[in-house]
Amino acid sequence: MAFKSLSFMTPSTRRASWSGAALGLALAGVLAAGAATAEQKHREDVDVAAASNDGVRYFNAEDIPTFNINDKGEVDWPTFSGFRRYHAECHVCHGPDGEGSTYAPALKNSALNLDYYAFVEVVASGRQVTGASGNSVMPAFGTNKNVMCYLDDIYSYLRARGMDALPRGRPAKREAKSPEFDAAEKECMDG
Numbered sequence: 001m002a003f004k005s006l007s008f009m010t011p012s013t014r015r016a017s018w019s020g021a022a023l024g025l026a027l028a029g030v031l032a033a034g035a036a037t038a039e040q041k042h043r044e045d046v047d048v049a050a051a052s053n054d055g056v057r058y059f060n061a062e063d064i065p066t067f068n069i070n071d072k073g074e075v076d077w078p079t080f081s082g083f084r085r086y087h088a089e090c091h092v093c094h095g096p097d098g099e100g101s102t103y104a105p106a107l108k109n110s111a112l113n114l115d116y117y118a119f120v121e122v123v124a125s126g127r128q129v130t131g132a133s134g135n136s137v138m139p140a141f142g143t144n145k146n147v148m149c150y151l152d153d154i155y156s157y158l159r160a161r162g163m164d165a166l167p168r169g170r171p172a173k174r175e176a177k178s179p180e181f182d183a184a185e186k187e188c189m190d191g
């Protein structure tokens, strides 16, 4: 079972983006993948405002990872990391810049429509849909550290794209990587 592999995940220093709640829900299999896709959210209903920062990344008021663009127009490092990881692991199917492809949906929209926990659940355990138009397979990445250690970053990047806070392409300006991010990254990748 894929979720066993999640034990290597380390909660972020102060507030667990990999919170017990997320894993608990996923482990219990309470979330039916796909259930959350039914309803289309309006952008104004999606809270992406950065309310806090634990040294590693920004969170909204509900402690969900989010992006931040500072007054110099620089995107936060984790979101820039998400841009890189997305284009290493996801874009082959989901298209560049989260725009979608004929094979897989536009994740810049999914990141707004799916809540964080549903998003994590789909990526960790994958999804397979068999229909009239054939098979569509979202692989399970639960054992892939290159994805799981950066999933919050990927989520923040896709939310920034969905909100049009970032244009297509490589973000032009970014903040430096913080020592806290570096430490959390090493801990997750080596753990």
Ligand code: HEC
Pocket (backbone or CB within 6 Å): 034, 037, 086, 089, 090, 091, 092, 093, 094, 103, 104, 105, 107, 109, 110, 114, 119, 122, 123, 127, 128, 129, 136, 137, 138, 139, 141, 147, 154
């Ligand atoms: C081999 C192709 C492939 C790769 C690589 C891939 N996906 Fe997918 N993904 C799919 C397909 C196909 C679907 C649609 C599955 C379905 O029909 O429900 C999907 C669906 C999803 C969904 C659900 C979207 C929604 O709106 O319901 C999420 C979230 C997702 N992928 C995230 C990712 C992330 C993040 C990565 C990179 C770490 C990734 N995927 C890499 C093929 C892929």
